Amino acid sequence: MKVILIDAENLEAVQRKSEQSVMALGFFDGLHKGHQTVIQIAKQHASKKQLPLAVMSFFPHPKTVITNSNVDYLMPIEEKTHQLKKLGVDLLYIVHFTKEFASLAPQTFVEQYLMKLGVKVAVAGFDYKYGFKGEGQVHMIAEQSQQQIQVVIAPKVEMAGEKISSTLCRNLLKAGHVEKIYALCGRPYSIQYDLQEGIEPYFTLPKRGHYNVEIHTTQHIYSNVIEVMDEHFIRGVNIQSSDKVKIVFYEADPYYMKELVN
């Protein structure tokens, strides 16, 4: 998979070298089942048209730029890249989300970032918004591209009557319900952890408390109960051999469940 970072400076150069594609649009934090559906639909269209499957994501998260608020990221770009590769994506564009980019008119975004990048089919969820104040709605891409781009809208993917979203995953983490993230994403929630520095940037720890986890080093996998102490540190990893480990969260430890109720 090719990863192409775009900002205002290199946009023209990227446009000149671009190839035609079917493109899925969105931030895609956590790559939950809603995101997976959008990408699978895009993949079907890419196969049918014999075009590469592209994803356009952004960095940092739009909310941090638009409202200056903090976002508890579910994964950094490296992990998103890894997961998108597994889903069969050929080309990942990551656009630097700045105040200037946020203030682009919807029509300008369609012309400069979709048409000029060779997008033939754009795939997004029913609620995808683009352009200044989020005024562009996914169905408007067809008209704003003078019908040069075919638009495919993914239906809402729900669980227990609720839309699956990155926000829902973040709220479940904050409540300590790591096992529910497994259901929403189709894989357990995992983070990268540095034994000296604590949690790696752009991952988020679940609520303080005890959890049943797997600790993956480069050599071994250990099952363990660890304690999340605060936003950065975990107690009980007890591995000396490697500096960085992957920690896979399965469930809040039932013996300590009471902590989560309080």
Ligand SMILES: Cc1cc2nc3c(=O)[nH]c(=O)nc-3n(C[C@H](O)[C@H](O)[C@H](O)COP(=O)(O)O)c2cc1C
């Ligand atoms: C080029 C571009 C510009 C955008 N500008 C804004 C903006 O000015 N304000 C805004 O709320 N959303 C903007 N968005 C949409 C945001 O990325 C995000 O989808 C939107 O804030 C909806 O967030 P929500 O899912 O939390 O409701 C823009 C998106 C793109 C692609």
Ligand SMILES: Nc1ncnc2c1ncn2[C@@H]1O[C@H](COP(=O)(O)OP(=O)(O)OP(=O)(O)O)[C@@H](O)[C@H]1O
């Ligand atoms: N449950 C869902 N069903 C269908 N499409 C979805 C679903 N969730 C997100 N999408 C689509 O996937 C793409 C990426 O979603 P995005 O990351 O922007 O939203 P999100 O998961 O709802 O995040 P947040 O909670 O931060 O708004 C968008 O095109 C969006 O419309």
